[in-house]
Amino acid sequence: MGLENYIPANLLLWIEPIITILLGLVLGLFFKKFLVSRLISLSEKNNWQSDDVVINAINSVIVFWFFLAFSSIAVGNSELPGPEDIYQKIISAFLIISISLTASRVVLGLLDIWSQTNKSLPSTGIFKGLTNVAIFSIGILFILQSFGISITPLITALGVGGLAVSLALKDTLSDLFGGINILLSKTMQEGDYVQLDNGYQGYVENVGWRYTTIRERANNIISIPNSVLSGSISKNFSSMDSAFRVPIQIGVSYDSDLEHVEKVALEVANEIYDELDCVSKSYKPVIRFREFADSSINFFIYFQGKNFGDHNTILNSYIKKLHKKFKEEKIDIPYPIRTLIHKNEIKD
Numbered sequence: 001m002g003l004e005n006y007i008p009a010n011l012l013l014w015i016e017p018i019i020t021i022l023l024g025l026v027l028g029l030f031f032k033k034f035l036v037s038r039l040i041s042l043s044e045k046n047n048w049q050s051d052d053v054v055i056n057a058i059n060s061v062i063v064f065w066f067f068l069a070f071s072s073i074a075v076g077n078s079e080l081p082g083p084e085d086i087y088q089k090i091i092s093a094f095l096i097i098s099i100s101l102t103a104s105r106v107v108l109g110l111l112d113i114w115s116q117t118n119k120s121l122p123s124t125g126i127f128k129g130l131t132n133v134a135i136f137s138i139g140i141l142f143i144l145q146s147f148g149i150s151i152t153p154l155i156t157a158l159g160v161g162g163l164a165v166s167l168a169l170k171d172t173l174s175d176l177f178g179g180i181n182i183l184l185s186k187t188m189q190e191g192d193y194v195q196l197d198n199g200y201q202g203y204v205e206n207v208g209w210r211y212t213t214i215r216e217r218a219n220n221i222i223s224i225p226n227s228v229l230s231g232s233i234s235k236n237f238s239s240m241d242s243a244f245r246v247p248i249q250i251g252v253s254y255d256s257d258l259e260h261v262e263k264v265a266l267e268v269a270n271e272i273y274d275e276l277d278c279v280s281k282s283y284k285p286v287i288r289f290r291e292f293a294d295s296s297i298n299f300f301i302y303f304q305g306k307n308f309g310d311h312n313t314i315l316n317s318y319i320k321k322l323h324k325k326f327k328e329e330k331i332d333i334p335y336p337i338r339t340l341i342h343k344n345e346i347k348d
Contacts, residue, residue: 017074024070028063053109057102068095092146100139104132129209175210178226183207187230192238193308200224217309237308246303246311248318251296253332258297262287264329268322269301276317278310279303295334 039055068091075087108128188194188204194214195201202216211223252261269285283304291298303314326333 016077017071020074020077021067021070024066024073025063027070028066031066032059032062050110050113053113054106057105057109060105061098061102064098065095068098089147093143096139096142096146100136104135107131107135172210175226178228178230179207179209179212181230182212182226187234188212188236192236194237195235196224196229197233246305246314248301248303248315249290249298250301250322251293251298251333252326253334254297256297256331258289260329261299261331262289264325264331265299265301265322268318268325269303271321272303272314272318276313278305278307278313280306295336 072088072091075091108131111128111131182188188207190204190206192204193202194204200214200216200222202214202220202222205213205215205221207226210225212226212229214222214224216222250265252258265287266285269287273279273281273285280303286302287299288302289297289299301318303311303318305311305314323333
């Protein structure tokens with residue numbers, strides 16, 4: 001007796017396609033385990049990062065692609081109920097979605113690598129979002145085209161609708177292009193320490209669609225519209241060279257031996273230079289006498305910190321050490337002195 005005597009006819013139609021699909025899954029798992037895994041091990045042995053991004057992106061969908069490929073074969077070689085064309089269109093739609101997702105991962109991964117190596121491309125939320133929108137928009141258009149939907153009227157309607165939306169969302173688009181302007185002009189980037197003309201200062205956390213977030217040293221988060229930020233005056237302490245000059249003003253008595261003062265101050269400065277990691281080793285501390293003040297002769301000692309914020313550690317250490325050293329060397333740091341003359345007029 002044949003197999004058809006024991007299995008309903010409707011169910012029998014699905015046996016061959018299911019077996020074909022299972023075969024595809026097995027081949028996909030085999031391909032992933034033995035071939036793709038070897039490619040991953042080879043890519044880990046070189047210093048390139050781009051191949052890692054591509055292989056890892058493909059590795060996450062390779063089994064699904066085998067599933068779709070053998071599903072298409074199964075549909076073509078079987079007599080499933082309903083039109084074959086609709087099954088193939090659904091398979092094509094899932095294939096396009098998976099390709100779009102893979103392309104997004106590859107492009108965003110390469111964007112991260114390029115931004116880390118040569119800083120030529122900013123890798124931030126706004127650019128990642130625009131990249132995803134572009135890739136998945138193209139994927140959706142391909143899906144509509146595969147289902148026989150003409151995309152020409154849709155593109156025309158989107159153009160007209162986009163004009164209306166741009167007028168309604170003028171402020172939002174202003175912030176969007178303000179963020180793009182900030183990133184392309186590189187006036188500030190993620191991780192930079194900046195100070196704005198309104199007094200706010202902190203580390204740039206992210207340049208988003210509408211807002212740029214800045215984290216203050218007190219760990220407060222400030223959100224500033226991109227259109228406002230792009231039109232404001234800002235000072236970037238981290239651009240080009242993150243090293244930060246640290247001037248420390250000191251006053252000594254007029255009776256002091258300035259040669260001795262300079263020698264002692266430099267000895268303490270060199271101790272700080274050797275002890276603290278936050279002091280830039282490419283810049284030796286120097287002393288410059290600056291002025292005859294009311295009650296002291298003032299001079300500056302100049303350090304250079306590696307990053308903004310290092311000046312607090314340098315100031316704290318140097319002032320404590322210098323104060324102790326001046327006491328040992330009998331060098332006087334005078335109090336402010338004022339001479340007051342009071343005239344009394346005697347009236348008859």
